[in-house]
Amino acid sequence: MPGLVKMKKYNWKDSNMALFGSDLERQVKKASALGEPAWKDAGTQPGLQIWRIVKFIVTEWPKEDYGKFYSGDSYIILNSYLEGDSMDLKYDVHFWIGSKSSQDEYGTAAYKTVELDTFLDDKAVQHREVEGFETELFRSYFKEIVIMEGGAETGFRHVEPKKYKIRLMQCFGKGAKVAIQEVPLNKCSLNSDDVFILDAGTTCWQYNGNNASPFEKARCMEFLQNLEGERAGHCKGEVIDEHSISEGHEFYKLLEANEAATEFEEVELPSDKKLFCVSDASGKVNFSEVKSGKIEKEDLGSDDVFLFDSCEQIFVWIGKNASPAEKRNGMTYAHVSIVSSERNIYLQYKYNIELMFK
Template structure:
């Protein structure tokens, strides 16, 4: 135990402080800093007899020669969407098998959010996003390396690359940002973790996931394989551990060639959702899909359907309550009174198409209900009419909302953006968060946020608005406290869970490692 404690201490020491962007630097320095790709490169080695982590380069860009084929490495891009673990082709077996656990320990010690996705990459299967951190990367038979990623300096100017499946093979920037290795039309298999073993999922149930289960999805395409390890929020600790072990076992059976991607419920990457070819991912509220262990479904069920910024749709089962409705989305309600498809004013045609798949699963003939024209039976099935998110701002969303965290864990107050599609789990209870919906700006105060964060965040939020070149100076800032969120705030989150903080979400996330 003493040796293990010493090894952990050495591991933590090697990590150094969490990479952060300070908002208070002069404009020129801010632009220069943000245009430089953030990150650090670490080597995993057991040369001394115990697994250790050492810094290879404290910041990018890196050179391809830094990656020895006899070692494994962790590439940290500053707490953004991905932490990469690269496995050298001649690394010894213990190093290769420890790669996944080393990456998980790294995320835990860095205190990165649930949004951070771990990807394990064998040599020869590097993704475009990984290669962008190397100024001289060349694949076999390639004469020129990949171009540098373009990053806008000021946080008010961050550009999102729109998703367009038709340009997957020609638009490398789009493919990199959305993690799309192809169009999702390859072959795949899905297993459920059960009693420490993999149990094949009936292909008729592909696309259905239960919050009490863990799954492994093996995807094969022309130039490689990916293992997605999907972990439900209600899965037991034994199943979480088993899913990690079985991922390594499956990887070993394929010679260590697949890319491994750990996925937490609600954080599904676009490529994983694309496997179902237009059908939504349907995520059931808790429970399990295992034979003989299913949680009995209630007589009344409600599914919240939303399209992400990458144009993929999820149908997430939520608590049956009228306050869960959202003017920007579609919902499917099944009750003894019948099946209703409710269309909010801002719901898209794609969301309505996804609703058809949910109805097909639930069975029965659906009654379509337009917002504002609901029959009495609809409200009765929801236990009465209640206030929900119905503001006009949400109905006419033109630009994707953005979420930022304000924290002084590094010793000074800094602001960092949560990348991509955010979820409720990204609201850190020990921080102050800024939600920018373009027409409104919210300050969310976590219960454990300290005094400096509570007093400093409003000033940062005001500076953010005042510096916005689109001219939003003077926009009102609404302050909201954890546990007292009104519909105008919760409506920006898919499938808001009022019971989320009965257990700190970060405690649940940390328990996964």
């Protein structure tokens, strides 16, 4: 898998934090949420709903494309469900950030996710997802996750042989949980443990590595069949095996003709765990670091919201007596903290304290 792509630096001075947590800020958010056309039918019945951010606008993502994402875009995903015998819907809302999504797009996705939670009367659990590092909960919504380069405007259904962008996709995973992600278009991307699809528009090859699992092969075969169906007979699929393909095969020739590899910048994770607090005890919402190093459950208090940075993951924990202002702003501060540190890591909101310290 390629390394992480550095995200643009976030300038704290670009954010007006003065009104965070105030009644005015809450009223403005609620009014904005009620006026957002995209939320009209959001969370009205059990099921999955997905939107993509297009030039600051929340646009509905086609249901037939659920599970397919572009690295140049940002998305909002809402899962509405019933639990037990209760008829009250529960919600998980995720915003997914593509590795090449612009700051405008992922900033809008983050803001609109909070707005959607406001629209749902603060009942949603919010999650931040980053391309290639999605949570198990997020992955559970889809039979497969397909991540492609570019934005949705570079769609893959309409096939014009002379204009089509050739793509190499890697199919990988453990057990039945399989993901499909676009990788650099060259032979160096291949390995013996996974399955790959070379999509040349009118012809697609499924390359089975010698050690690829039956789940990966089956999922890629299904993906290949779906491509053929979506392109209405204008795409022919072919399955090839690593041990039997010749060096002169057209599959290799296409890869050798596109040897320009994509470079990625690695981001080093910090080594010290940190605990932050969101509190309005002073009459104004403040965000501050309270401890670093060894963090224990006893360091949390019931009256505030805490951000626990475990270096690999950030948890937003809400004390049972936390004020509405503190609850509303925990996710906002957590997202800004991640962006400013240039790390692509998990963000879990309203999290169970026992799981935080496992």
